[in-house]
Amino acid sequence: MAIVSIPTAVASSARPLKSRRRVRMRLPAALALLPTALIVLVVYIGCMLWTVRLSFTSSTLLPKLDWVGFAQYSRLFMNDRFLVSAENILIFGTLFVSGCLILGFLLAVFIDQNVRAEGVLRTIFLYPYAMSFVVTGVAWQWFLNPGLGLQKLVRDMGFENFTFDWLVNQEMAIYTIVIAGLWHGAGLTMAILLAGLRGVDADLWKAARVDGIPTWRVYLSVVLPLLRPMVVTATVLLATGVVKLYDLVVAMTLGGPGIATEVPAKFVMDHLFERNNIALGTAAATIMLITVVVILAPWVYAKYVRPQGRPA
Amino acid sequence: MSLKTRVSTYTLSVALIWSSGAFAQKAEVLHWWTSAGESAAVKVFADQYAKTGGTWVDNAIAGGANARAAGINRIVGGNPPTMMQFNTGKQFDELVTNDLVRDVETAAKAGKWREIMPKPIVEATVRDGKFYAVPVNIHGQNWLFYNTKLLKDAGVEPPKTFPELIETGERLKAKGVIPLALGGQPNWEHNLFRAVLVGSGGADLFRSVYGKRDTKAAKSAEFKEVAELFGKMRSLVDPGSPGRNWNDAAALVITDKAAMHFNGDWAKGEFTAAGQTAGKEYGCTIVGKDPRLVIGGDVFVFPATKDKDQLAAQDKLAEVLLDPATQLEFNKKKGSIPVRLDVDVSSMDICAQKSASVLKNPENQVEAMELLSTPNFSGAMQDAVTQYWNNPNMSADAFVEKVTAAMQSAS
Structure with a gap:
């Protein structure tokens, strides 16, 4: 958007002849973009509106276009499972994003110390990201299963009283999802931040050394602010992972024990496809959409709307 | 033979070939x-x-x-x-x-x-x-599969009622065997609950709960008894149960690690694949006063x-x-x-x-849940059952409340 709007501003202030040539030059570009624009409008926006519309109906197996007002929403907010799902996504989102950023940053700093076998370590840390969430979930399910994995291993080594049953513990199960998520996502964050670290001007380090500033302080007060664009990129990537969290849960716990690890996306999928309840499923999907919009709105405003008056 | 009849015979034979072609x-x-x-x-x-x-x-x-x-x-x-x-x-x-x-x-x-x-x-x-x-x-959805050898070693008979099953389970547990192998996923926990409901509460209670969504039935003493029996069965399951697939649960019985397993008769496929024969290595029975089979x-x-x-x-x-x-x-x-x-x-x-x-x-x-209730109500019941099963602190009364709420709100 921003890129397109700048030439427009220039063109309008130039002479008419020049502007016509600009239009002619931009025509192929506009044509090339047209299919994408159509897909965005029809498929994405269209489906979103359709979803919102369906959430105000009483559709069950097949879509039905009646109007029941906010009945599905009041049902939704009385539903134990949806409330638990909402709480879980909050816990997961906060811990996953912040955890990946912290862990990724520490890993990046560690690799940036000119360690030996850097290539190997980088590959090892990034490797989990190459796996699908389903594989990740199944692997961690086995690893954390009290009768098969870690707990049994440590007990077999002679520590009879060792207990690590978070996976089957209602209170703690959601944190095992966070652990698996961190294992999966920290490597990617590391790769992004490491690229940023490598871009930091060596002179800055020399200057800091001359001033006698401790290394950790340089990282925190000088390097980290310079990495802001990378941190933003990583956060956006991780945040999309939070919203669509589904396959990891299905593979690892299937929402259990009980409903302890249910998440909104699973609520939507179950109600749409297993429980013949399109209306309630779309109502939950609409709530997810609204939440994302509410979180993104201030950022979009700050980034695109507010600075428009000022020169870039 | 006139030309007319010859033509019509011809048409008929063509039509015959055509229609037999249709079956292909x-x-x-x-x-x-x-x-x-x-x-x-x-x-x-x-x-x-x-x-x-x-x-x-x-x-x-x-x-x-x-x-x-x-x-x-x-x-x-x-x-x-x-x-x-x-x-x-x-x-x-x-x-x-x-x-x-x-x-x-x-x-x-x-x-x-x-x-x-x-x-x-x-x-x-x-x-x-x-x-x-x-x-x-x-x-049939409510079969009890049991390991004949483990029951024999413990000196117990296949249980005939649910209170008996809990007693038998405790004895097996004392022997170091997992009494009940359960696939700890919401739909299998729900299947177990339905086996208890029909076996202990009877066919009519089963129908009023799933078919009529009768809140009076859910608040009845019989239903509460079922809920309490079901709650007691939590202690018969091993801690590794949550999240387990049903075929892994059946495998526990096949490999002599667990003694009993509730499932539909499709579980026989697992036993057969392991080379076992019904009536020899494993047995099957219906638990309950009368042999009500949920079909x-x-x-x-x-x-x-x-x-x-x-x-x-x-x-x-x-x-x-x-x-x-x-x-x-x-x-x-x-x-x-x-x-x-x-x-x-x-x-x-x-x-x-x-x-x-x-x-x-x-x-x-006895009609299975899928015959009596909408997928949506079945799902709501499943949410209630899995919460109750996985939370030992939840009382039978709290469970009854969740069930009545599901009856009233699910479409």
């Missing part, structure tokens, strides 16, 4: 039978259909929900398969009310389906006095079409599916029993024979 038409069948035993079973149908001259195009989609979603999308989109699988029950209700599937009443009348099939199955397939699907099998199964529906070849293929398929020999062969592979109770089952395994003899008495036939 492709029948695309959408189903979700993808495991080894299941695909062997569906191959019986495919082979029989091929023998009549048709071409069976197999479209297997893994996972019932996925297959149903794909099939319904195609039906609504106007490009339906020739035949599509559903579970016996309410899954295809809206397809019937929207005229998207054909009725098969003519074939049903001709084949006397109402006389040879159990009433719950007939009622689950008939809408407004017409058959809208072809039932192909009966699955469901699978049906095929024929999406509505105007294509004459497809209509002919559908008629042929309906005939093939219910042929007695085909029924026997199919159900041996599937682990279920023939939907026609007039088929001789003496060549089947001992559990199937038991199942068939129990069902001879109509009082023992």
